[in-house]
Amino acid sequence: MSSEITYATQKKNHAFAPVKGTNTTLDIVFFRQGTFVVVPKSANQKKLIEKVQSIISGTAVQAQGPYWDISATTMAIHKAIASTHKTTISTIHIPTPEVEPGTVLIQVHYASMVAFDTYITDLGLGVAEYPVVLGLNASGFIKAAGEGVTHLRGGDRATAFSIYSGGRKDASQGKGAMQEYILLPAYLCAKIPDALPLVAAATIPDNFITSFYTLFDLLGLSFPFSAFISETSAAAAENDTETPILVYGAGTTTGQYTLQLLRLAGYTNVVATASPAHHAVLLLALGAKHVFDYRSPALTQDILSAAPNGIQIAVDAVSASATLARIAPVLSAQDPSKVAVLLPIKTGDSVANGAAGMAWEVADPSSLGFPPSAELINVRTFAYTKNTLLRDVLMPKLLPALLSATPALIEPNRVRLLDSTVGTLEERALQLGSSFSGTTKSAERKSWLRVGPSSLCAPNESPSNPAQVSECKGNVP
Structure with missing residues (x-):
């Protein structure tokens, strides 16, 4: 509709x-x-x-x-893609904002839709008022940089994270990535190297931030900031890099970034669950030591064969009640354990069942079989800016350093290109949104859908090219 x-x-x-x-x-x-x-x-x-x-x-x-x-x-106005009522996606025209101190105005070439956007459109999840401009990730060119911004300037290529906060009240304030221009705090934006296609850059921010915040803030693992930038690390527990770490759903988009960041931090004993037939080679290359089939009836035994004393640290990148129940029996019975779950928690065993119900916490983890010493940590990615070190370092400094290294130290997710010439912007956006319905969101690929009438930016990118929209199949930050 x-x-x-x-x-x-x-x-x-x-x-x-x-x-x-x-x-x-x-x-x-x-x-x-x-x-x-x-x-x-x-x-x-x-x-x-x-x-x-x-x-x-x-x-x-x-x-x-x-x-x-x-x-x-x-x-001045520009186009945006928004949810205007429950189950309704529309093209709207909104005012083009002017740059303010500490902000940057980005001319968007690509923006990503993630599963969280479909929870907004289909369920009205977290909506304070309509319309709600969709999208969390954007890439394009800096149109203008406000006073006090030092890491970006006009003409720079950039990627950005548009946090979903306050129900995204007042679409005229420029919130939401799926629009031709977006105004954001500079700390949510990262400069990207010329060698990185804009289409790939639009897949990075939510996955990178979710993974980093989960591992090195909420779970307390250590990250060697000084190895990549001249920053001191936040206070964190010194973990043994041989400690087995479970990444359940490692084939998801966030799961892949979790593997890469663990590898960069020196953790070598990473146990991954996925579909080996589709992901094993890739996940081993990204940093997993073991890849086990999540559908195997012997999954518990498989994981415990790699971690005989049980798992003390786990990330559930699928975040469903059934996946948490599968993690429970492999947790350490002797030592305290931590399990990070990316909110919201879906019923069933995949985000395809999201319409059946969402939860923002598990009231009683023992009901899922968690031992008394296990701690279930709820990941609310949009709250990461409360950690001032991460707010001021992740996007402005660390991500550019990782992307500009030779070779790059972060690999964007695989992609597939949607037809960029058929139908109106609104029709293509509807097709994009419907692609999330009725399917399991374990895909490692991301897809792009063009907003403007011209051909896709890559490989001949320039600030004059039209804005474009991308789809990001994966889990929810």
Whole structure:
């Protein structure tokens, strides 16, 4: 389901009224700072569309009814892909923001949709008000850098992480990666080398940050910052690098980054679960010492053969009630253990069952078979900025250093290219979103969907090329 949306200005909250000269009702959605979205209830009426479009061209449209008035707006606007109601994805026009101190304005070439976006569109998960601009990751060119920004400047190639916070209230504030321009705090953005295609760069931020925050903050493992940048490490426990670490769902996008970061940190005894037929060679190359089939009835015995004393540190990159139950019997019975789970927790055994229910915690881990000494750690990636070291170092300094090394020390996920020429932007976005429905989200590949009318940026990238949108199949940060 979709509908074309355009901008107008008005004064009061959500209301319904007819536009003068038509008999069609418009749904007026309130935005702060006087910016509103107009949703035609009968989008096939040419006369109505012309009237709505006249707002964008600067011609005032007078409205009947006591609730609201529409007036002309001449502000700069651009396209975005948003969830405008539950189960509805639409193209909207939103104001193009101006750069502020400590921020950067990015002209987006690629933006990624992850499974979390489908929880917004299908379930209304975490939505405070509509519309909600979708997307967590963006890549493109820095259009402008605000006062105080030192690691980025106009014209730089960059990738960025658009945190989902506060339900993404007020789409006019530029939140959400799936738009032509995005304004973000500079600490959420990283400069990328010329050799890295923008299409690949859009797959990195959420997976990189989720993995790093999980391992080296919440689980307390040590990371050698000084080996890559001139920063001192945050206080962390000194773990034996031979300690067996379980990555359940290592074939997922975040699972692959978890393996790579453990390898960079020197951890050598990493036990991975995945589909060996599809992922074994790749996961061994990324840093796994063992790869076991998650579907095997002997999975518990397989893992314990590699970790005879049990697992003390585990990451569940699938994060479902059934996967946690499979991890429980391999946890150490003698020593305390920690299991990190990426929220929200899905029912069943994969994110394909997400519509059946979501949970933000497990009230009683023992109900899943966890031993009393086991600690279940809930990972809320968007809270990583509370750690000021990670906020100021991960994207501004560490990620650029890892990507610019020769060879690069972080490998983006594999990709597949969606058809970039068929259908409108909105139709392609709907196709992109529907690709998450009814399938298991263990894919290691990411896909791209073009926003603009021209060909894809790569390999001839330039700031004048149109914005583009990508799909990121994987788990939820």
